[in-house]
Amino acid sequence: YHMKVNACDVINVLICGKSHHHPRYLEFRFSPREIPYGETVCFVVKMYEDLNLINAFRIKKDLLVRFLLLVQKAYRDPPYHNWTHAFSTAHFSYLCIKNFDLLEKNYLTDLEALALITSCLCHDIDHRGTTNSFQIQSNSLLASLYSSEGSVMEHHHLSQTLCILNTTDCNFIESLEQSDYVKCLDLIRDLILATDLATHFDLLPKQQEMAERGIDLESDKDKSLFLSLLMTASDLSDQTKECGVVRSVAELIYTEFFTQGDMEKNMGRKPMEMMDREKASIADSQVDFLEHVCVPVFTVLANLFPGASVLLETMEANTEYWEVSKQVFGKYALEGKTSLEVLT
Numbered sequence: 001y002h003m004k005v006n007a008c009d010v011i012n013v014l015i016c017g018k019s020h021h022h023p024r025y026l027e028f029r030f031s032p033r034e035i036p037y038g039e040t041v042c043f044v045v046k047m048y049e050d051l052n053l054i055n056a057f058r059i060k061k062d063l064l065v066r067f068l069l070l071v072q073k074a075y076r077d078p079p080y081h082n083w084t085h086a087f088s089t090a091h092f093s094y095l096c097i098k099n100f101d102l103l104e105k106n107y108l109t110d111l112e113a114l115a116l117i118t119s120c121l122c123h124d125i126d127h128r129g130t131t132n133s134f135q136i137q138s139n140s141l142l143a144s145l146y147s148s149e150g151s152v153m154e155h156h157h158l159s160q161t162l163c164i165l166n167t168t169d170c171n172f173i174e175s176l177e178q179s180d181y182v183k184c185l186d187l188i189r190d191l192i193l194a195t196d197l198a199t200h201f202d203l204l205p206k207q208q209e210m211a212e213r214g215i216d217l218e219s220d221k222d223k224s225l226f227l228s229l230l231m232t233a234s235d236l237s238d239q240t241k242e243c244g245v246v247r248s249v250a251e252l253i254y255t256e257f258f259t260q261g262d263m264e265k266n267m268g269r270k271p272m273e274m275m276d277r278e279k280a281s282i283a284d285s286q287v288d289f290l291e292h293v294c295v296p297v298f299t300v301l302a303n304l305f306p307g308a309s310v311l312l313e314t315m316e317a318n319t320e321y322w323e324v325s326k327q328v329f330g331k332y333a334l335e336g337k338t339s340l341e342v343l344t
């Protein structure tokens with residue numbers, strides 16, 4: 001039942017000449033959010049090509065393009081959890097592979113890189129801009145389908161991904177050896193399910209322990225912990241960009257959060273403080289999120305790859321940005337502005 005993709009769309013992407021060898025495109029400080037929506041699928045194809053995945057797995061480009069266009073269409077348009085977020089998530093994984101030489105240094109196999117990029121692109125498909133607990137509290141269809149498994153939204157993102165792969169002329173991994181094909185689907189499943197923050201909190205201590213003793217590339221467990229770390233780091237990668245990006249992303253996230261808070265109030269429920277537009281303090285909760293969620297992830301990454309320490313420095317600067325803006329919010333709050341108004 002997925003929307004059809006017409007031949008013209010596919011050809012437009014195949015002929016798009018945009019050279020992605022834009023030097024800034026390979027820098028951690030470059031924000032993929034700058035790339036126009038209409039050019040993103042073309043950039044994704046260039047990423048698969050640049051990582052030699054097309055050759056390594058004899059991928060038919062027209063199948064890949066049809067798959068990518070359907071994935072792009074399968075995203076709704078909430079303020080934050082849309083295709084642009086998926087594209088920027090995949091771009092960060094691509095930056096890690098390129099800047100940390102993950103393929104040349106055998107941290108990742110070709111198959112793992114293929115599954116990682118594809119999982120980033122698909123990890124939030126059909127997101128409605130509401131949380132797992134909202135699905136359960138509102139007795140949504142997705143909760144009835146998946147609440148017994150936990151990670152309600154992530155199971156839905158995975159099932160939508162598999163549906164698209166099973167759509168005519170979209171199964172771009174059909175050319176993989178049978179064992180690679182099965183392994184690729186297993187990896188996509190594990191990686192999309194790993195993007196549930198609750199799962200991440202379970203894995204983090206094991207990832208910290210792994211980074212301290214050094215990753216064992218022969219250990220499947222270590223490789224799985226490493227791939228999950230890359231997924232979460234990529235999912236949070238907006239926080240590694242300069243404060244202008246961080247501020248505009250916060251505006252998108254809190255627009256989503258406050259909409260959910262309004263819906264919860266209309267359902268007679270009390271929203272979390274960070275989702276209540278009357279009570280939330282964006283600066284405080286962003287300092288909290290950076291310190292307790294983002295910094296620990298990128299600290300593990302920097303333990304594994306010294307080149308990632310610049311990302312931590314940017315996060316410290318962004319924490320400082322929110323600390324300073326507390327004074328500003330404080331002043332406006334006295335004038336009765338809500339925290340979102342101050343951001344805009």
Ligand SMILES: COc1ccc(Cl)c(-c2nnc3c(C)nc4ccc(C(=O)NCC(C)C)cc4n23)c1
Pocket residue numbers: 195196197232235236249250253274285286289293
């Ligand atoms: C990696 O998976 C996810 C899933 C969903 C979201 Cl929205 C995010 C995410 N991506 N960027 C942000 C920013 C800038 N601020 C956030 C503030 C709070 C929370 C949140 O979920 N707090 C609940 C607490 C139990 C951790 C998430 C935030 N977030 C990441």
Ligand SMILES: [Mg+2]
Pocket residue numbers: 123124153195196
């Ligand atoms: Mg998600």
Ligand SMILES: [Zn+2]
Pocket residue numbers: 085089123124195235
């Ligand atoms: Zn996400």
